[in-house]
Amino acid sequence: MxxxxxxxxxxxxxxxxxxVLGLGLIGGSLARAAGxxxxxxxxxxxxxxxxxxxxxGLAVAASLPAALRAAVAQDALVVLAAxxxxxxxxxxxxxxxxxxxxxxxxxxxxxxxxEQVDALAPRARFIGAHPRAGTAHSGWAAGxxxxxxxxxxxxxxxxxxxxADWSAVAALALAxxxxxxxxxxxxxxxxxxxxxxxxxxxxxxxxxxxAQGGALALALAAxxxxxxxxxxxxRPELIRAMCEGNRDALVEALDDALGLMGVARxxxxxxxxxxxxxxxxxAARGEFEARAAGLExxxxxxxxxxEQLLAVGSAGGYVTGLxxxxxxxxxxxxxxxxx
Amino acid sequence: MxxxxxxxxxxxxxxxxxxVLGLGLIGGSLARAAGxxxxxxxxxxxxxxxxxxxxxGLAVAASLPAALRAAVAQDALVVLAAxxxxxxxxxxxxxxxxxxxxxxxxxxxxxxxxEQVDALAPRARFIGAHPRAGTAHSGWAAGxxxxxxxxxxxxxxxxxxxxADWSAVAALALAxxxxxxxxxxxxxxxxxxxxxxxxxxxxxxxxxxxAQGGALALALAAxxxxxxxxxxxxRPELIRAMCEGNRDALVEALDDALGLMGVARxxxxxxxxxxxxxxxxxAARGEFEARAAGLExxxxxxxxxxEQLLAVGSAGGYVTGLxxxxxxxxxxxxxxxxx
Numbered sequence: 001m002x003x004x005x006x007x008x009x010x011x012x013x014x015x016x017x018x019x020v021l022g023l024g025l026i027g028g029s030l031a032r033a034a035g036x037x038x039x040x041x042x043x044x045x046x047x048x049x050x051x052x053x054x055x056x057g058l059a060v061a062a063s064l065p066a067a068l069r070a071a072v073a074q075d076a077l078v079v080l081a082a083x084x085x086x087x088x089x090x091x092x093x094x095x096x097x098x099x100x101x102x103x104x105x106x107x108x109x110x111x112x113x114x115e116q117v118d119a120l121a122p123r124a125r126f127i128g129a130h131p132r133a134g135t136a137h138s139g140w141a142a143g144x145x146x147x148x149x150x151x152x153x154x155x156x157x158x159x160x161x162x163x164a165d166w167s168a169v170a171a172l173a174l175a176x177x178x179x180x181x182x183x184x185x186x187x188x189x190x191x192x193x194x195x196x197x198x199x200x201x202x203x204x205x206x207x208x209x210x211a212q213g214g215a216l217a218l219a220l221a222a223x224x225x226x227x228x229x230x231x232x233x234x235r236p237e238l239i240r241a242m243c244e245g246n247r248d249a250l251v252e253a254l255d256d257a258l259g260l261m262g263v264a265r266x267x268x269x270x271x272x273x274x275x276x277x278x279x280x281x282x283a284a285r286g287e288f289e290a291r292a293a294g295l296e297x298x299x300x301x302x303x304x305x306x307e308q309l310l311a312v313g314s315a316g317g318y319v320t321g322l323x324x325x326x327x328x329x330x331x332x333x334x335x336x337x338x339x
Numbered sequence: 340m341x342x343x344x345x346x347x348x349x350x351x352x353x354x355x356x357x358x359v360l361g362l363g364l365i366g367g368s369l370a371r372a373a374g375x376x377x378x379x380x381x382x383x384x385x386x387x388x389x390x391x392x393x394x395x396g397l398a399v400a401a402s403l404p405a406a407l408r409a410a411v412a413q414d415a416l417v418v419l420a421a422x423x424x425x426x427x428x429x430x431x432x433x434x435x436x437x438x439x440x441x442x443x444x445x446x447x448x449x450x451x452x453x454e455q456v457d458a459l460a461p462r463a464r465f466i467g468a469h470p471r472a473g474t475a476h477s478g479w480a481a482g483x484x485x486x487x488x489x490x491x492x493x494x495x496x497x498x499x500x501x502x503a504d505w506s507a508v509a510a511l512a513l514a515x516x517x518x519x520x521x522x523x524x525x526x527x528x529x530x531x532x533x534x535x536x537x538x539x540x541x542x543x544x545x546x547x548x549x550a551q552g553g554a555l556a557l558a559l560a561a562x563x564x565x566x567x568x569x570x571x572x573x574r575p576e577l578i579r580a581m582c583e584g585n586r587d588a589l590v591e592a593l594d595d596a597l598g599l600m601g602v603a604r605x606x607x608x609x610x611x612x613x614x615x616x617x618x619x620x621x622a623a624r625g626e627f628e629a630r631a632a633g634l635e636x637x638x639x640x641x642x643x644x645x646e647q648l649l650a651v652g653s654a655g656g657y658v659t660g661l662x663x664x665x666x667x668x669x670x671x672x673x674x675x676x677x678x
Contacts, residue, residue: 132559154559183555188559190552194548194551194552195552195556195557195560195563196560201600201603201616202541203563203620204616204617204619204624205541205596207623208616208623209595209596210627211627213530213533213534215675216522216526216654216655217530217533219520219652220471220531221627222534225538226627228567228570229538229623230563233621233625234621236618240613243613244611251604251607257600260547261540261541264540268582268586269590273583274578275575278579278582280543281543282543282574285572288546288560288568291558291560313558314553316553316554317554317558
């Protein structure tokens with residue numbers, strides 16, 4: 001969207017304000033992106049980060065309890081944007097100081113976070129989320145208000161989710177330029193294991209097999225190796241946090257990859273053929289390249305919005321806009337043409 | 340190099356002319372690239388290709404025997420640039436019509452070709468080669484005289500190789516803008532299995548695991564998946580020809596990858612840690628990114644040039660220029676600084 005103001009329809013559905021806990025790349029980018037059209041406040045456990053954010057004009061709370069009490073007073077949406085390892089502490093504070101606040105997060109794993117919220121802040125009106133955006137940099141200074149432009153912002157739903165809670169999160173994501181993808185937490189975790197965490201594991205393995213070929217192999221490496229190993233250059237601690245946090249889903253994806261490669265290895269060694277892997281992989285890459293084809297605009301309304309939203313997400317669709325009121329939501333989506 | 344003329348030192352070492360057998364992407368590009376500074380003739384088994392090349396000004400022979408007899412008369416370097424499947428037929432013709440001609444090829448596998456030459460055209464003065472260049476396109480029309488700019492042009496050597504035969508091939512590769520990497524055929528095949536063929540196999544497997552996650556997974560896929568699966572979009576028949584032709588070396592590389600991924604899977608499932616894979620893969624990617632660092636110019640001279648050239652290639656170095664005469668070669672290389 002254009003900077004400066006959210007569209008009127010969307011503006012009515014935005015929360016009155018946003019309180020961002022954690023001011024690193026994602027939190028800092030969100031604070032900057034939402035600032036032009038919403039009151040934004042923030043807090044970081046790091047005094048240096050608080051000072052830097054305040055110097056850049058952000059309303060920074062003096063303490064976590066103060067941040068949460070202000071969020072209650074302003075009916076704010078609280079966004080957990082700190083590392084997942086700090087979530088238990090943050091959630092205990094939410095339960096103490098803002099027990100029924102509107103709450104979301106930006107972590108890259110979703111089922112574990114949902115369990116933590118259920119256990120530690122069960123009264124919060126929680127909608128887990130995961131904006132699929134990032135850069136190689138981190139910290140407040142790396143924040144960029146355009147980071148979320150065109151990104152997929154996953155919002156997690158269950159049968160018990162309230163459309164009104166969801167619409168506050170979705171409106172914020174749309175207002176900062178993302179498309180909103182509804183999903184169940186487990187489906188999200190399985191999906192990102194396959195299309196984000198497994199690519200990292202395979203890039204790491206490929207880089208090592210290449211380097212084991214010595215200097216000659218690396219001297220001959222060109223774009224197929226460069227592209228296939230690019231994310232192996234990501235900082236190891238970031239890869240580990242992401243992949244190890246999604247252990248069960250990643251083990252499943254890894255087993256699928258090991259199965260396909262093992263069968264291909266057997267076929268190549270015994271019959272000399274890679275036909276099955278080559279044809280299957282080529283067709284799969286074609287599906288990926290065509291994924292946005294055949295989507296058409298639709299508007300969701302009615303009483304079973306959660307169910308409809310989950311159907312849109314699992315079919316590869318996404319939300320492009322919100323209209324109406326929380327009692328009478330009209331949700332604009334891109335949905336696969338079934339004809 | 341600048342178009343129009345080879346540098347004087349190099350020009351003295353170029354063959355008197357070049358005869359390209361097979362006028363697809365690589366052969367057609369080589370004919371165009373060498374044309375400005377050498378007489379180039381060509382032949383293709385396809386009448387349509389012969390007509391297209393002749394219409395573009397190439398001297399096209401009427402038949403394979405005629406092409407080879409002309410090559411003998413002109414002391415030409417004959418380049419096998421047709422698919423490897425046609426090599427036995429081409430080599431029998433070489434042995435009949437031009438048995439002691441200077442011969443090279445551009446196939447992506449080298450040990451098998453060397454065996455074929457030994458069996459079918461044993462008197463030819465053969466130096467196997469593999470220019471690491473290509474595009475997604477094929478055929479005479481796709482040819483591009485700048486295709487070899489900056490490419491690694493592998494030249495295969497054995498203890499029996501003659502520096503004078505090698506220098507004709509190397510001079511041609513240098514004249515069209517490549518850097519020349521000396522290697523033993525088996526070392527080449529092992530290297531490309533690791534840095535070209537395995538990346539294709541892993542991209543194909545990754546694409547399928549992603550697509551098995553359904554439309555949600557593909558909708559959430561971003562750059563790590565896009566980069567990791569890019570070469571799965573290559574035409575399946577090209578991937579198969581390349582990978583299946585290098586079976587033994589690829590099976591070995593695949594086993595290395597399966598081993599690393601299997602150990603990582605076990606570690607993740609049992610202890611929750613991906614430390615070993617992550618640190619090893621990150622370091623390996625660092626080696627790849629730093630591969631060109633620390634190379635310094637050197638000049639090879641003397642009686643054991645073949646041995647020296649192989650040492651340069653296996654250390655990650657390459658040839659940048661040739662000077663002198665075939666009896667007194669001075670070979671400019673980039674070689675790792677050992678200090």
